[in-house]
Amino acid sequence: MGFVGFPFLIVAIILVLYLLNSIKILREYERAVIFRLGRALPEPKGPGLFLVFRPLDQMVRISLRQEVMEVPPQDVITRDNVTIKVNAVVTLRVLNPTLAVVQVANYAYQTSQFAQTTLRSVLGEVELDELLSHRDKLNLRIQGIIDQRTEPFGVKVLSVEVKQVDLPEQMLRAMAKQAEAAREARSKIIHAEGEFNAAQKLVEAAHLLATEPLTMQLRYLQTLTEIGVEKNTTIVFPLPIDILSLLRDGLRDGLRPAITPPAPLESK
Template sequence: MEEINCSASRLADKATGEAPGVCSFLITAISIFMILLTFPLSLICTIKVVQEYERAVIFRLGRLLKGGARGPGIFFVIPCVDSYTKVDMRTLTFDVPPQEILTKDSVTVHVDAIMYYKVSNATSCIANVDDYGKSTRLLAATTLRNVLGTKNLGDILSDRESIAHDMQVSLDEATDPWGVQVERVEVKDVRLPQNLQRAMAAEAEAAREARAKVIAAEGEHKASRALRHAADVINESPAAMQLRYLQTLNNISAEKNSTIIFPVPVDIISLILNRKESVVPPTPVAITPH
């Protein structure tokens, strides 16, 4: 960090095209003499304090003071010669206002996002850009439109993490010369037109109905196969048919019916047919439970 600050100071010196002149040394010497003359009252004007989360960028007669930003703690300034600016190094939050965006598939949506950023180099954020906070916020709104303009509506709704990552990388590269680091970007809300919402709701409902019909058809297919297998098992054992009759009779009697009608067992009819006797239609037998 100190090397970066020293480089910024050297760049500032090169930009001016000249080193501090005799006038600058003379004014500085007079100011220091006045501080010594009015000591200790001059300490009120010369001692400054910055908090743990702050840094002070000092300019001496318009030139960036070598050594980089000061702080945290106590630092000294020369009255009438030095001017300083405090920079907050904490993470800041910016709520990107809703942006009207035309997606790649020609759908107009309103999207807003949240950006978390902080100052990583106090000297650069003061010396390289007029207002680092305003510049970063404007860039975030522009980047949001640029990134989402290359995406389809389906990608915007389903792939927000990838969009947020692309925005963070793009913003971090652009704000690095300003001494600003973009830590995180999140897409907060995507608002669609009313007619598009109704169309998507109808499409989703149709898809759910189609899936329900497919599931019902699969269930009927499995049930028919199970019934076929049960019929084969019962056909192999005549006694199983009688047990099935008794089970059905038990289920019917549990429903509190006043009259129970059941047919004559099939094996009796088969016996009659085998003897080639006259076939008499089976007479239902009625049993009334007590």
Template sequence: MILNYVAYLVAVLAIVMFLSAAIRILREYERGVVFTLGRFTGVKGPGLIILIPVVQQLVKVDLRVVVQDVPPQDVISRDNVSVKVNAVIYFRIVDAERAIIKVEDYMAATSQLAQTTLRSVLGKHELDEMLAERDRLNADIQELLDQQTDAWGIKVTIVEIKHVDINESMVRAIAKQAEAERLRRAKVINAEGEQQAAEKLVEAGMALAREPQAMQLRYFAALHDIAGERSSTIVFPLPFDLLAHLGARPAAGS
């Protein structure tokens, strides 16, 4: 009798073990790559999956977007500036078969490829471009990574450069450069202002030359300005035409 109970118990345990090895449930975002006797036989899921124990094996693959941080990389820019740059990449698996069969560890492979691509792309640009044109650099890195990981069934959707760290001596040099640039712009603006003022003065002189009475009005306006400053100096404007008449010699025989 006891032997019968033991036999029943062993049979129940065997059935439970068989079912646990044969039945798999995959979530909506999961896929299962099935191998039969070591050979690829298909991708299944989501939902209930029934396998042949021992004969078939299943490898789960997560199809959700993976966020991976790229460690800081030492980059020498095209203008020979040493910086540390780190970034973050977003990618997902679009082909579970290739992600399992074509590469041993797609997470590690993508991380290493992102690091080398980051150094390669940024090394072709100057420091000013790294600081001012991040959107374009992000797009270039994303496109290059996407092309290289396509054979692994991976789609790189976003690449974002987070930090560009510069050493202290280079920060001082950049500050001096920025100050010099601001001084240059100030001098250029001042020179442009002088040029515009000179052009306006020429136009004003031409207008006054056409109407001599206007020059007298300008004389009176200048006197009013001088008197308003409580100055002891009194200026009497003397027209150049009067000087010409005073300096003219009388005609012979007059």
């Protein structure tokens, strides 16, 4: 009986080990695509505890978490013939694990290739200014194209972000000159507006001073006081014409003879 029961014990131990080895536990974000005799089961397994009977069953583990994939820098020629280097970041997620395993050999690699070709084709249809100013719209357009191509194998593209745009050195200098010229044009416009406002104020001040001639004299004296504060050695002071007229009249009155000439003699 001892020798007869020994083989059964060995078989029981092997069976227990086989069952223990068949136990699989998946996390909440994981799913298992089971191939039984080479055919994929309709529904993936998980999460939790289940059995995989090898060698009849083969398991492929798929993660349902979001994955971030960086698209390597791509050489792009824009519509206005500017050569740039552009890279992007693609966020994707597997929605159907069975399709992601059965339809493609490597869904991440295939999505990356789709992203590279789409990035070059879409950015090649726009000008450089549109690429720099309307990046959000281009991101949505690229996302829609990639998502449409990855939908057949159960992958959802959540977002596409153009990460960096490397411009040639000549283009950077040209853009810097353009920005400098725009700032200079704005400064000239502001300066011209200031001159125009100052001219209007001067016209108003001239009309106001013309109403009272004495105010002009007071303004001259105030200007002389301001110049004297600076302690200059030479002061150029404008002399009003009114003062010259007064001096001329005064000199004319002073040189006029005080004694009237004698009257002519009467003949006898």
